[in-house]
Structure formats: C-alpha cells, structure tokens
Amino acid sequence: MNGDLxxxxxxTEIEKRIKELRNFAKGKRIDFTKEIGELERKxxxxxxxxxxxxxxxxxxxxxxxxKRPTTLDYIGMLFxxxxxxxxxxxxxxxxxxxxxxxxLDGEGIVVIGHQKGKDTRENxxxxxxxxxxxxxxxxxxxxxxxxxxxxPVICFIDTPGAYPGLEAEERGQFEAIARNLRDMSQVYxxxxxIVIGEGGSGGALGIGIGDKILMMENAVYFxxxxxxxxxxxxxxxxxxxxAAEASWITAPALFKLGIIDEIVPEPSGGAHRDPGLAAQExxxxxxxxxxxIKNINKDELLQMRYEKxxxxxxxxxxxxxxxxxxx
Amino acid sequence: xxxxxKPQYATIKGPKPLEIPPGLWTRCDGCHQLIYNKELAAxxxxxPKCKYHFRLSAFEWLNLLLEEGTYKEYxxxxxxxxxxxxxxxxxxxDRLKEDQEKTKLLEAVVTGEGLIGPFRTCxxxxxxxxxxxxxxxVVGEKITRLIEKAIQxxxxxxxxxxxxxxxxxxxxxxxxxxxxxxxxxxRLNKASLPYISILTNPTTGGVAASFASLGDIIISEPQAxxxxxxxxxxxxxxxxxxxxxxxxxxxxxxxxxxxxxxxRRNIKETIIKILEIIS
Numbered sequence: 269m270n271g272d273l274x275x276x277x278x279x280t281e282i283e284k285r286i287k288e289l290r291n292f293a294k295g296k297r298i299d300f301t302k303e304i305g306e307l308e309r310k311x312x313x314x315x316x317x318x319x320x321x322x323x324x325x326x327x328x329x330x331x332x333x334x335k336r337p338t339t340l341d342y343i344g345m346l347f348x349x350x351x352x353x354x355x356x357x358x359x360x361x362x363x364x365x366x367x368x369x370x371x372l373d374g375e376g377i378v379v380i381g382h383q384k385g386k387d388t389r390e391n392x393x394x395x396x397x398x399x400x401x402x403x404x405x406x407x408x409x410x411x412x413x414x415x416x417x418x419x420p421v422i423c424f425i426d427t428p429g430a431y432p433g434l435e436a437e438e439r440g441q442f443e444a445i446a447r448n449l450r451d452m453s454q455v456y457x458x459x460x461x462i463v464i465g466e467g468g469s470g471g472a473l474g475i476g477i478g479d480k481i482l483m484m485e486n487a488v489y490f491x492x493x494x495x496x497x498x499x500x501x502x503x504x505x506x507x508x509x510x511a512a513e514a515s516w517i518t519a520p521a522l523f524k525l526g527i528i529d530e531i532v533p534e535p536s537g538g539a540h541r542d543p544g545l546a547a548q549e550x551x552x553x554x555x556x557x558x559x560x561i562k563n564i565n566k567d568e569l570l571q572m573r574y575e576k577x578x579x580x581x582x583x584x585x586x587x588x589x590x591x592x593x594x595x
Numbered sequence: 596x597x598x599x600x601k602p603q604y605a606t607i608k609g610p611k612p613l614e615i616p617p618g619l620w621t622r623c624d625g626c627h628q629l630i631y632n633k634e635l636a637a638x639x640x641x642x643p644k645c646k647y648h649f650r651l652s653a654f655e656w657l658n659l660l661l662e663e664g665t666y667k668e669y670x671x672x673x674x675x676x677x678x679x680x681x682x683x684x685x686x687x688x689d690r691l692k693e694d695q696e697k698t699k700l701l702e703a704v705v706t707g708e709g710l711i712g713p714f715r716t717c718x719x720x721x722x723x724x725x726x727x728x729x730x731x732x733v734v735g736e737k738i739t740r741l742i743e744k745a746i747q748x749x750x751x752x753x754x755x756x757x758x759x760x761x762x763x764x765x766x767x768x769x770x771x772x773x774x775x776x777x778x779x780x781x782r783l784n785k786a787s788l789p790y791i792s793i794l795t796n797p798t799t800g801g802v803a804a805s806f807a808s809l810g811d812i813i814i815s816e817p818q819a820x821x822x823x824x825x826x827x828x829x830x831x832x833x834x835x836x837x838x839x840x841x842x843x844x845x846x847x848x849x850x851x852x853x854x855x856x857x858x859r860r861n862i863k864e865t866i867i868k869i870l871e872i873i874s
Contacts, residue, residue, distance in 0.1 A: 432824030432832050437842060440852045441823040442803040449777035450784075450809055469761070469770060470804045470823070477774055491761045491770040491801075496828075501683035501763060516679050516766045525678065527767050574778050578739065580771040581732035582678035585670075 271334040275318055275326055279537060282311045315536045322486070325509035327518050328494055330486040331465045332428075335540040337547065339366065339381030339424040342464060345547035346554065347372050347379065353413075356405035359439060364395040364431070365403030365475070367410040372422075373555065378414035380407045380475055381424030384465070397466075398431035401444035404474045408448050411455045420458040420558055423475045428493060430471030445474040452477035453573060456566035460557055462532070462550065463487040463519075464539075479573050480557040481527065483519040484550070485534040489527070490517040527580065530557065623647050625818070639859045648796060648816045648859055652698070653705040653720035656755045660718065660863050661709035668707040670740055675702055675733045679766050687764040694725045702733040703758070706741040708750065712867035714874070717745035720755040721802070730802050731762030735772025738806060742779035745788055751870055752783060752790040756807040760800020773805035780809045789873055791866055794821050794844070794853065812869055813853045814862065815844035821853070 272280050286307045293300045322330070330336070343350050347370035354361040367380040382399060385391030407423075414421045430441050452459065452475075459478035467476070467489030483489065492500070494512035499505040516522065519531045532553045539546035561569065620629045625647025635642070639659065640649040651659070657666055681687040695701060703725040708717050719741045721728045730738075738754070745752040761769040783790055792810025794803075796819035804823055815821060822842035830837060840846045847853045857865050 430823065432828045434829060434833060434835075434837060434841070437822050437824065437829065438846075438850050440808075440850065442799075442821075443808045443852055445804040445823070446773075446777055446806070446808045449774050449805055450781045453774070453778035454781045454785075470773065470801060473770055473773060474804075477778070489767055491765075491767055492763050497763055503684070511683075514679065514681055514683070515763070522767055525766075525768060527771060574782070577771060577774045577778055580775060581736050581768055582676045582765075583732045583736055584674045584676050586672040586674070 273326070273329050273333065276537070279311060279314050279318065282307055282314065286311065312536075319536060319538070323509065324488070324512035324515075324518050324521075325494065327486050328466075328488050328508075328512050330538045330540075331488045333538065333540050334386055336465055337539050337543040338386070339383050339426055339464065341543060342424060342547055342550060343370060343379055343381070345544065346551045347377070348374075350379070353410060354406075356402040356409060358405060359402045360400075362395075362400050362403030362406060363393060364397050364427070365399035365407055367407060369419075372551075372558075376417075376419050378410050378419050378421045379424070380410055380421065381464075382427040382472075382475070384426055395431060397427040398429060398468075399427065399471060399474070400431050400433075400436045401439040401441050404430075404444040404448050407475050408451055411452060411457075411459070415455050415457045418457060420460065420562060421455070421478075422554065423459065423461045423478060425461060425463045425467045425472045425476055425489075426465035427468045427471045428466055429468035430474065442470075445470050448474045449477060453577070454570065456570055458558065458561045458564075458569065459573075460554060460561075462554070463489050463528070464550075468493065477573070477577070479561045479569060479576070480529050482530045482532055482550075482553055482557065483522065483528045484532050484539060484546070485519055486538050487519060488512075488517040489519075489522055490515055525582075621649075624649070641859050646817060646858070648818065650723050650757065650796065651859075652724065653700065653722035653755075656720040657705065657707070657709070657718065659859075660711055660753070660755075660866070661716075662711070666707055666709040668705065669744060670706060670737050671701075673702065673733050673737060675731060675765075677764075678732070678768060679764065681764040681766075683764075690726070690764070698722060698725045700725050702737070703728045703730070704734045704737050706737045708744070708748070711753065711863065711870070714867065714870045715748075715750055716753050716870075717741055717748065717750045718753045718755075721757045723757045723759075723797075726762060727760075728756075728758035728802070729760060729762040729769070730758060730772050730805075731765040731769045732772065734762075735769075735775050738772075738776045739779045742776070742783050742806075745790075746783055746786050749786070749788060751788060751874065753793065753866060754790070754806065754810075755793040755795060756798045756802055757795045758798055758800065758802035758807075760802060770801065773801050776806040777809060780806055789870065791869060793862060795819055797821070799823065799825065799842075808852070814855055814857050814865065815847065815853045816859060816862075817844060817856050819844045821847050 350370040352368040382397045384397035385394045461478035463483040494508040498507035498511035535542035535545040623642040626645035706719040794815040
C-alpha cells in the first residue's frame, strides 16, 4: 500500500505475503492453509501490539493518512440520497468545506464537512481541506436552512486549519469563524459534530459547535498543529512528536478533559484499513446520539448547548480564604 | 580559489548605540526617533511625531476610559491552573509565575464595571504583556462572566482586545474559550445590549476569531495588526510578498471588517457619543 506510515509497514508486509500465498495457492493443489493461518495470527498480534500503544504523534499521522475515509466517503456510507448544495450566496463556493442534504435511515438531515483529497491533484482542488471564509459562510447558511426546516445537522471535522492566505484575510477569515461560533450556539436544531480526522484549531471549531461532540478513535483535535506548536514553543520544528504528546490532542485525552462526549471505535489498524466497518460504528454512534437529543424542545436544547461549552475551562478561584478548583 | 581576497583591515567600530536611560527617553517603534518620556506619557503613549500607538496595559486602558473612582473589579481572584501539566523548554507554571511577577496581574485580562461619561459600563481590558494576551481558561471565563454580568445588569459592554491568539499551553481548552465567549455574545445580542469592541495592536488568532470581532460596533486604533493567521505563516504558505498595509486597521477598514479607526485620544469621546445615540 502506498503512503504507508513507518509503524504500519510490518503489518502491510505480512498482509501482502498472505495475499501472495493465497494467489499462489489458487489453481495449484498445494495446501497453504496452515501457513496462511499462522501469518494471519501474526498479523493480528502485530496490529494489537502496534495499535494498543499509539503515541499522540502516531495518531496524528493516522488522522492525516491519505487513505483515511473523508467526509464524502462517510456521507456515501452513512446516508442515502445525498444532494450537494453549493455557495455562500455572497462570494463563491468553497470546495474545501462542503455541505448538502441527505437521508439517515429515511430521515432528512443536513450534512456539512471539511473535504480533503486522496491524492495531490484532489488535494489541490480541495485546498487540503483548508476552508476560506466563504466555506464557513456556506456552512452557516446550511445550518440556518436546517433550522428553517427542522432538520438535524451533522458536521464532519477534518481540516489542518482554516486557510492562512491573503484572500482569506481580505474576506475576513476571523469574522467568518467568530460569526459561526456565535450563531451555531443559537441554531435551534440538533447538531452532532464528529471529528473524523484532523481537528485543526479555529478552522475546525468554525463548524464544531454542537450538542454532541464525537471523535473517531484515531482522530486528533488541537489548538495549533504539533509542528507549529513545536516550532513556537520548542523553537525546533522537529519536536512535533513531543508537542503532540504534551498538548493532549487525542480522543482519550480530550474525553478525559470533558471536551468530547464519545469516542467512536475504529477497526484494528485504523479506519483506512476497513472503512466500511468504521462507517458502521460511526453510524451506530450518530443514531444513538441523535436519539438522545432530537426530541428536546428548542429552548432546552440551546440552554444545554450553552452550558456544555460554558463549563469548559480549568482554573482556580480563591473564595475568601479557601481555594477551590473548578472544572 | 580566492586570488583577489579582500584585505583584512583593522575594523573600526562605529559609535556605540545611545543608551536610553530608563524613564527618560523611548525610541519609537514606528519612526525610530527618540521621544521624551514625559511628552509620550502626556500624549497617551502615542508618538507625537508619527502617531505610532504604543501598547497600554490593561489598567492604563481602564484609567483612560473610566471616570475616576468609579471602577469596581470583577472576579479578581481567578487564577490560571495547569490542566495539562504542560512543559516545553520551561514549565507552564513557571512561565505564569514570571508573567504574574512582571505584570502584577494574575492573568491577561482585567474585568469590571465603571462609568464612561454618564454610562455605567461592563468593561474588560486585555494585557499583551501577560503571555502575549493569549486566551486560556481564565481569559475565557472572565470575559464570559463579564458578558453575563452585562446581561444581568443591562449594561453596555466594552472590551479592549489585544492578543496573539489562543494559549497553546492549555491545549483544546483554550480553543473552547472561543466557543464559550462567542456563545455569551449571542446571548447579549438577544438581550439587545450594545457591545463596543476596541481592537488594539495586535489582535489576532483565537481572540480575533471570537468575541473581539463580534462587536455591534468595532473600533480600531490606527495601524493595529488585526487578523486570523500570522503574516509570516501566510507568506510561507503562499510564497509571495504581502501588501503594505496587510492586516493593519486601514486594510480591515477598506475590506469592511471594522466600523472606524479612532486615535487613542478620541476613543472615550467616541464611545460616549455612540452610547448617547443608541441607549
């Protein structure tokens, strides 16, 4: 497999040998069952060893894997009748942040997500999943559309960050993100957010306000890419692995901090090794969480959403003489 | 082969750079001329020659805008914690301690209420000298409480922003402060209370992309850097030179993201005039 990560290579190597043996055995009267069985056992063992102790940096690499399922892949596997809608009605259409209508088990929904490419050509067309202001404005337009027709919103987060470019600044990247943060907190329809790959800072959060925040097991969510963090704080861009570990960017770490509500398990070896299975798990989690919130009345929903983010933050506060820790 | 090697002469050092005795002269960051400190202070820390606006501390801002003796501080006892146990080349807790000693502040924002002219106002001022005005849990919490106080007391809200962005040492918790503060502004809007946002040099990253750009009226000081991404990052990404006034207030005014550029000496008067009209 192309684009394999270093720690994946031994697994891929064994899987390749299993495939070769199978092909070789075909049409010949030699029985390789025992050898294949042995190799399969070895592959499982190896996967377990490698994937039960992934570092934050290895997870970052998995989250960015070229073969990892993207928003459009999940849309195809989770929903039916997807109709893409384009444009922010003011400047243009952003191909890095897409959206549209679909059905989830027969029920209408609005779906929004960052879109990365699978190869260089696609990635250039999709701007590597880095949205411009018009992307965030399109997303907000679709959320207001969902509100108008009382449809839930599902957001897929997968971006290194909002695009840092001249035109993005000219068109008010910061304003577009800020407006989404404010207005998403007021959109009175259920919103489920899923970090499927990379959750890059404000660019992720710009479609990341919701009632339930889910995260794929190997996804990462950060305030600043490990590379940038290492360059700024360690003054050495080679310390990305250290920065990743220190910054608590993985799903288990963020669950512990109370930032996310649920971790969606991935197939052994990561979502890209069995996208169908990954999608199955995700669909289960989406249906379950949607069931929890879809019948809550709108005032209560907005109150709960407000409180959800309101309580995020860790600090100490002295009240007269006693010191108490607040979370 | 260096046939025509440049001969080495004894190097003569130029005149030593003038030492600026602390407290007497300041070299302007804008025009590089020397300014007499008394003159600078009298001019509200604006260079009398080129109008470069030096940074003000949070309390200098409060003194500038509020009527004497009317200020009451909110949430003065909230202190930063170290939720991630973050250590880079130094411990986060040590960095915090250093900045607390240097600035005599507990965190990068001061909040409270006071009178601006006749108007009782909920006011917050950020301080760039504390961790570059970065927003972590405490800044997010204090700003949110300030907004909630404004709603509760039906007061107008004024926030003077300056920030390099989100506090990296608190990870995603810092990012979520953008969500928290912006949601609170959403509630302020519902209550139809005015929010005047004052942007000072620099206001970038997570603070620019949250409460700072959500003012009903957004005022910026001249020549302030305002934007989402850092200019250096953008230059590296797009590999081209950026225009002269890129991300300066003048650039933002031209592109429609701020209401006006107001010199420091006129900001208080402008706030009062606006509040007179809309309240």
